[in-house]
Amino acid sequence: MSALTATHSVDLQPLHTFGLPARARELRLLGGQSDLLAFARARQEGQPFLLLGEGSNTVFTSPLVDATVWKVALKGRRYLGCDGVCHHVRVWAGENWHQTVEWTVAMGWGGLENLALIPGCVGASPVQNIGAYGVELKDRVSAVHAFDLDVQKECIFNLDECEFAYRDSIFKHAAQGRYVITAVDFALPVQWQPVLGYGDVAQRVAELGSVTPVNLLKAVSAIRTQKLPDPAVLGNSGSFFKNPIVGAAQAKALVQRFPNLVNYPADHGQVKLAAGWLIEQCGLKGHVLGGVGVYSRQALILVNLGQGSGSDLLQLVQHVQSSVQRKYGVLIEPEPNLIPGFSEATTPGT
Structure with a gap:
C-alpha cells in the first residue's frame, strides 16, 4: 500500500x-x-x-x-565501513529496534546490546533517546537523517544538533512536526567495553561465562523478559514512567528520610531516582483501576487487563502521579506519547 x-x-x-x-x-x-x-x-x-x-x-x-x-x-540496513575507531552503520527508520540490535551483535559490532528488547522501530529511538542498563542512544549515534517537510528535502542532524537529553531530543521540541526521521547512523566502538553497572546485569553475564556482546545481549534480554509482560498477552508500552531526575540537595534530603531510596548519579551533578521503586513504595504494585492496572511484577509498567479504556488509563496515570508526589514530593512523567482524539503534528511514535 x-x-x-x-x-x-x-x-x-x-x-x-x-x-x-x-x-x-x-x-x-x-x-x-x-x-x-x-x-x-x-x-x-x-x-x-x-x-x-x-x-x-x-x-x-x-x-x-x-x-x-x-x-x-522505510526499510534497510547498511554497513558504512570502519575508521579504526568505530564501525559505522546506517539503519532505516522502519526497521524493528530489537532485530537491529541482534543484527549488529551477530555481525560482531558491539555497543547496542544493553538496549536489547526495547520495543519499537529505529526511527523512534532518537525521539526518546532510548536507554537502558547504563547506555543511552546518544552514546552510539553519529547522525540522524530526516525529511524536512517544510522544504521537502532530506537533511542530516549531527550528534550535537540532536540535542539529546534524558528521554529527550530536539525531535520532541523544536523539530517536532517538521521532520520525518528516515534513518539513523550508529558509531559502534571497535574497542568494545561492556557496561555492567546497572541491576543484576553483571551477575547474569557471569553466569553465562565470558563477557562478550553476545552474552550481554542474552543477559539483558533475559532480565527484560522476566520483568516485562509480553504485549501480545497483556497490553503495555514497556516502562510507562520516566525515572525522575532531581537535584543533589533534594536527593540527599530524600535519602535521609528514606534510606533505601534507589538512586543513580545523573549528568550535571543531579540524581536519577527509580520511578518503579517510588511507585511500589506507595503500595501501588498490582493496583487495578477499571480495565487497567499497575503490573504485579514491575510497578514501572502499566498494563491493559483486557477491557481497558483510555479514560481508565488516564485516571490511573493521575492516581500514580499524585500518590508519588504526595509521599516523595517528586513528579513522575509518562514516557509514552498519550494521543487524544484529535492529534496535532507529531514526530514518529514507536
Whole structure:
C-alpha cells in the first residue's frame, strides 16, 4: 500500500502495544520518497495527522482519532565501513529496534546490546533517546537523517544538533512536526567495553561465562523478559514512567528520610531516582483501576487487563502521579506519547 491508497476508518487497537480500542480516519504508509512528498503536501493542506512507528511508545487514549495516521515503513540496513575507531552503520527508520540490535551483535559490532528488547522501530529511538542498563542512544549515534517537510528535502542532524537529553531530543521540541526521521547512523566502538553497572546485569553475564556482546545481549534480554509482560498477552508500552531526575540537595534530603531510596548519579551533578521503586513504595504494585492496572511484577509498567479504556488509563496515570508526589514530593512523567482524539503534528511514535 502506497501513500496513494489508504485504509479508511482503520482499527488502531492492533497498531499500538497497549491495545486500547481506537479508530482513525485513515491509515497511509510512508515507504519511500513519493510517500514522503505526498505526506508533505497533505501537511501543507492542513490535514490533521499522526506519525506512527510500531506503536510501543504511542497510546491512543480516545476511541476516535480524527486524523490520518501515517505509518513509517522505510526499510534497510547498511554497513558504512570502519575508521579504526568505530564501525559505522546506517539503519532505516522502519526497521524493528530489537532485530537491529541482534543484527549488529551477530555481525560482531558491539555497543547496542544493553538496549536489547526495547520495543519499537529505529526511527523512534532518537525521539526518546532510548536507554537502558547504563547506555543511552546518544552514546552510539553519529547522525540522524530526516525529511524536512517544510522544504521537502532530506537533511542530516549531527550528534550535537540532536540535542539529546534524558528521554529527550530536539525531535520532541523544536523539530517536532517538521521532520520525518528516515534513518539513523550508529558509531559502534571497535574497542568494545561492556557496561555492567546497572541491576543484576553483571551477575547474569557471569553466569553465562565470558563477557562478550553476545552474552550481554542474552543477559539483558533475559532480565527484560522476566520483568516485562509480553504485549501480545497483556497490553503495555514497556516502562510507562520516566525515572525522575532531581537535584543533589533534594536527593540527599530524600535519602535521609528514606534510606533505601534507589538512586543513580545523573549528568550535571543531579540524581536519577527509580520511578518503579517510588511507585511500589506507595503500595501501588498490582493496583487495578477499571480495565487497567499497575503490573504485579514491575510497578514501572502499566498494563491493559483486557477491557481497558483510555479514560481508565488516564485516571490511573493521575492516581500514580499524585500518590508519588504526595509521599516523595517528586513528579513522575509518562514516557509514552498519550494521543487524544484529535492529534496535532507529531514526530514518529514507536
